Amino acid sequence: MDLEAYCLQTATAARRASSALATLPTEVKDRWLAASADALLENVDRIIQANSLDLAAAAGYGLTDAAIDRLVLNQSGIEAIAQSLREIAALRDPVGQSIEGWVRPNGLEIRKVRVPLGVVFFIYESRPNVTVDAAAICVKSGNAVILRGGKEAMHSSKVLVDIITEVGSQSGIPAGAVQLVSTTDRSAVGQFLKMNELIDVAIPRGGKGLIERVMQEARMPVIKHYDGNCHVYVDASADLEMAVKIVVNSKCQRLGVCNTCESLLVHRSVATTILPAIATALTKAGIELRGDRATCSLIPNAVLGTEQDWSTEYLGPIISICVVESLDAAIEHINRYGSHHTDAIVTENLQAARQFQLAVDSSAVMVNASTRFNDGGQFGLGAEIGISTDKFHARGPCGLSELTTYKYLVTGSGQVRQ
Amino acid sequence: MDLEAYCLQTATAARRASSALATLPTEVKDRWLAASADALLENVDRIIQANSLDLAAAAGYGLTDAAIDRLVLNQSGIEAIAQSLREIAALRDPVGQSIEGWVRPNGLEIRKVRVPLGVVFFIYESRPNVTVDAAAICVKSGNAVILRGGKEAMHSSKVLVDIITEVGSQSGIPAGAVQLVSTTDRSAVGQFLKMNELIDVAIPRGGKGLIERVMQEARMPVIKHYDGNCHVYVDASADLEMAVKIVVNSKCQRLGVCNTCESLLVHRSVATTILPAIATALTKAGIELRGDRATCSLIPNAVLGTEQDWSTEYLGPIISICVVESLDAAIEHINRYGSHHTDAIVTENLQAARQFQLAVDSSAVMVNASTRFNDGGQFGLGAEIGISTDKFHARGPCGLSELTTYKYLVTGSGQVRQ
Numbered sequence: 001m002d003l004e005a006y007c008l009q010t011a012t013a014a015r016r017a018s019s020a021l022a023t024l025p026t027e028v029k030d031r032w033l034a035a036s037a038d039a040l041l042e043n044v045d046r047i048i049q050a051n052s053l054d055l056a057a058a059a060g061y062g063l064t065d066a067a068i069d070r071l072v073l074n075q076s077g078i079e080a081i082a083q084s085l086r087e088i089a090a091l092r093d094p095v096g097q098s099i100e101g102w103v104r105p106n107g108l109e110i111r112k113v114r115v116p117l118g119v120v121f122f123i124y125e126s127r128p129n130v131t132v133d134a135a136a137i138c139v140k141s142g143n144a145v146i147l148r149g150g151k152e153a154m155h156s157s158k159v160l161v162d163i164i165t166e167v168g169s170q171s172g173i174p175a176g177a178v179q180l181v182s183t184t185d186r187s188a189v190g191q192f193l194k195m196n197e198l199i200d201v202a203i204p205r206g207g208k209g210l211i212e213r214v215m216q217e218a219r220m221p222v223i224k225h226y227d228g229n230c231h232v233y234v235d236a237s238a239d240l241e242m243a244v245k246i247v248v249n250s251k252c253q254r255l256g257v258c259n260t261c262e263s264l265l266v267h268r269s270v271a272t273t274i275l276p277a278i279a280t281a282l283t284k285a286g287i288e289l290r291g292d293r294a295t296c297s298l299i300p301n302a303v304l305g306t307e308q309d310w311s312t313e314y315l316g317p318i319i320s321i322c323v324v325e326s327l328d329a330a331i332e333h334i335n336r337y338g339s340h341h342t343d344a345i346v347t348e349n350l351q352a353a354r355q356f357q358l359a360v361d362s363s364a365v366m367v368n369a370s371t372r373f374n375d376g377g378q379f380g381l382g383a384e385i386g387i388s389t390d391k392f393h394a395r396g397p398c399g400l401s402e403l404t405t406y407k408y409l410v411t412g413s414g415q416v417r418q
Numbered sequence: 419m420d421l422e423a424y425c426l427q428t429a430t431a432a433r434r435a436s437s438a439l440a441t442l443p444t445e446v447k448d449r450w451l452a453a454s455a456d457a458l459l460e461n462v463d464r465i466i467q468a469n470s471l472d473l474a475a476a477a478g479y480g481l482t483d484a485a486i487d488r489l490v491l492n493q494s495g496i497e498a499i500a501q502s503l504r505e506i507a508a509l510r511d512p513v514g515q516s517i518e519g520w521v522r523p524n525g526l527e528i529r530k531v532r533v534p535l536g537v538v539f540f541i542y543e544s545r546p547n548v549t550v551d552a553a554a555i556c557v558k559s560g561n562a563v564i565l566r567g568g569k570e571a572m573h574s575s576k577v578l579v580d581i582i583t584e585v586g587s588q589s590g591i592p593a594g595a596v597q598l599v600s601t602t603d604r605s606a607v608g609q610f611l612k613m614n615e616l617i618d619v620a621i622p623r624g625g626k627g628l629i630e631r632v633m634q635e636a637r638m639p640v641i642k643h644y645d646g647n648c649h650v651y652v653d654a655s656a657d658l659e660m661a662v663k664i665v666v667n668s669k670c671q672r673l674g675v676c677n678t679c680e681s682l683l684v685h686r687s688v689a690t691t692i693l694p695a696i697a698t699a700l701t702k703a704g705i706e707l708r709g710d711r712a713t714c715s716l717i718p719n720a721v722l723g724t725e726q727d728w729s730t731e732y733l734g735p736i737i738s739i740c741v742v743e744s745l746d747a748a749i750e751h752i753n754r755y756g757s758h759h760t761d762a763i764v765t766e767n768l769q770a771a772r773q774f775q776l777a778v779d780s781s782a783v784m785v786n787a788s789t790r791f792n793d794g795g796q797f798g799l800g801a802e803i804g805i806s807t808d809k810f811h812a813r814g815p816c817g818l819s820e821l822t823t824y825k826y827l828v829t830g831s832g833q834v835r836q
Contacts, residue, residue, distance in 0.1 A: 019753070019779075022777075022779065023776050023777055102798065104796070104797070104798055108787055108791060108796075110797055110798075115779070117809060117810070118809065200809060200810070201810065221639065221808075221810040221811075239832075242832040245832060245834055246832065246834060248834075249834035249835060250834075253834070253835050335437065353829070357827045357829075358441050359440075359441055361437075361440065361533070361825075362825065363825055363826060364825065364826040364827075364828055365825060365826070365827055365828070366828045366829075366830070367827075367828070367829040367830065368829070368830045368831055368832050368833070369526055369828055369829070369830030369832070369833045369834075370833065370834040370835050372834070372835040373526060373828060373830075373833065373835060374826070374828075378522070378526075378835070379522070379528055379826070380520065380522055380528070390639075391535055391536065391618060391823040392535070392618070392619065392639040392810070392811050392823065393639075393810050393811040395823050395824055395825060396825070396826050405809040405810065405813050406813055407779075407780065407781055407782065407783060407813060407814070408781060408782040408783070408792070408797070408814050409775045409782075409783055409785075410782055410783070410784045410785070410787055410791060410792075411771070411775075411784075411785040411786070411787070412784070412785065412786045412787030412791075413786055414657075414660040414663060414664065414786050414787070415786070415787045415788065415791070416663055416664060416666075416667035416668075416671070416787075416788040416790070417667060417671050417788050417790040417791060417796070
């Protein structure tokens with residue numbers, strides 16, 4: 001079968017499965033999730049064996065040690081995947097959830113209820129645990145999913161999908177609900193992205209190059225997971241100790257992720273009191289400081305940054321620092337240079353907190369909390385398939401609800417329009 | 419100024435206005451809406467004069483009598499526009515509305531609140547009242563809007579926008595909040611559709627050709643208002659009188675709109691009892707019947723339809739009719755040939771009603787009610803900017819809420835991630 005025919009067959013099977021999934025009872029889906037968890041644990045050897053093929057090929061793909069580390073599946077890793085399936089089973093099913101409901105003067109009852117989006121095309125990096133998580137999140141929310149994982153994890157992903165789909169066929173999950181793209185041919189992605197009649201949403205996760213390609217080629221809506229140039233703004237009334245704690249946590253708790261702080265703004269009135277304490281703590285944590293002139297005049301080890309630095313997502317041990325004249329200047333800086341992802345203010349002033357949350361145009365706006373909390377798990381949303389940097393449809397953490405749309409159920413007793 | 423520079427300037431002004439609009443108090447917006455209503459009534463002569471220029475040119479544009487009729491602005495038409503502004507002023511402001519809120523175990527307070535989308539690019543047909551309605555809906559929901567109306571209504575739209583923006587500058591509405599594209603050059607649309615950095619959503623309303631063009635060229639999300647091939651399914655247990663009433667209303671109450679019934683399905687067990695009564699009523703109303711073989715064998719004046727008929731949105735005095743073997747067959751037919759817009763069942767059977775609402779994949783699924791109720795006004799949503807046939811972001815009537823997204827406001831007392 002040629003590539004185009006293969007992709008069409010895959011997407012058609014997913015579309016067909018999605019119709020059945022849309023009305024599948026929650027208990028069937030949850031039973032499958034639990035049985036899949038059991039099956040993964042029963043097949044540890046089979047999984048580790050497949051994983052060893054990926055690990056053997058990893059060096060040939062030029063993977064870094066960190067990337068190889070994320071690729072490894074061992075007993076505890078498989079247990080974590082199984083645990084994640086059980087947690088998704090325990091989440092409330094969004095399908096059928098009543099969002100709003102009311103009765104019209106003519107007696108018509110109107111209910112707005114959640115329904116699945118349909119078919120999800122998920123393109124992601126080489127982490128085998130993501131394969132199972134994404135399959136579980138999509139099916140739990142009533143969607144069929146076409147999984148296109150990195151080639152470096154192909155053997156691992158294949159055995160995982162084989163196991164959960166074997167369980168699925170015994171549990172009443174429709175065939176085609178979860179499909180792993182079996183070819184590593186990159187043009188398969190382009191084929192799927194054309195099929196807007198069969199696929200309802202594309203979700204790319206990975207490097208900017210991939211996301212830009214998907215945005216350009218996709219004929220269906222895309223939920224993007226783009227960059228995070230997150231700010232912490234230390235306000236005039238900030239508590240020193242809290243400011244240090246929040247900046248250090250936002251920057252250093254984990255370096256390479258999207259909700260990490262990349263830019264620090266400090267109100268001029270506390271630049272001489274609070275900024276040195278923060279700079280010392282960051283320096284101690286191994287962070288390079290790139291400041292504006294005001295910062296550099298106060299902090300000896302800060303190097304002079306450029307305009308470019310204010311918009312950069314370093315994903316590493318560097319932070320940019322600017323001294324700002326006012327709360328408004330901080331807000332303006334964030335809305336101009338930021339990426340509308342996650343931004344925080346440290347303040348004891350109620351008006352400043354309210355104004356910051358009102359005016360900063362980001363998916364999450366924090367008051368006196370680390371930027372690192374913008375995360376589906378930390379928000380208590382349960383599993384997430386990504387963090388959307390879009391405004392349309394879903395913004396911020398994308399959990400089960402964000403993979404649904406709604407329909408209106410209207411019930412009457414013979415009403416007609418006058 | 420060349421076209422590209424003009425479009426860029428317009429979109430930039432809209433983007434700038436949208437930042438100010440996002441935090442504009444509701445009372446400022448409502449005051450503007452009320453003052454605009456007053457100003458329209460004070461400027462009736464000026465509006466009618468501008469409108470007469472459009473009417474004089476209408477024949478030259480080849481407008482039909484019906485289209486010219488929709489173009490006319492007289493005293494009562496202007497009063498209706500003013501009244502619509504007052505109704506939009508009375509609607510609840512969606513901006514800042516708390517969708518959900520909860521407290522995490524670590525004490526973090528999380529609130530999901532509605533915020534405007536930003537800048538709306540609205541492309542619409544030649545109806546001057548739509549110009550004012552769209553401006554009001556967008557600004558009330560905190561968005562800036564770029565209005566691209568049909569050239570046939572250009573003089574009327576221009577004077578209307580002039581009046582409401584004059585009032586706007588006195589009422590504290592930021593400049594650029596409402597802009598009418600002043601050129602009739604068709605390539606201006608293409609220019610705007612490229613500006614995904616400045617425009618957040620494109621909303622085309624009009625013919626299929628326009629919508630397809632927008633879908634192809636837009637680099638930003640599009641809310642489409644596509645076709646409506648709506649069905650009424652008369653179930654085995656339907657009440658005869660109610661079935662006749664609902665089918666006739668769904669088909670005949672207004673012919674040329676998207677929520678009009680285009681296809682009738684009748685369960686075989688009532689084909690001999692109910693179908694003839696419906697056919698007689700439809701024929702009396704001047705509707706042509708195109709049936710499958712079973713229908714034609716029962717209804718002498720039905721002509722034999724083709725596969726093509728089952729998927730056609732006639733927008734005129736024709737209906738297609740099929741006899742189906744079962745509820746499931748009806749659902750399958752609707753999901754296959756329908757356009758996922760509005761579909762209704764007439765039934766006295768609770769299980770049939772529930773199954774139909776569960777399985778039919780349409781923006782509104784009606785039980786014992788006319789398809790004509792799928793409408794923002796009829797749903798009680800207030801003014802609408804269109805009816806989305808998309809699943810993503812907004813489905814069905816698009817009122818104020820559908821022009822918003824959300825952000826998470828997270829408030830803590832120094833929490834950091836472990």
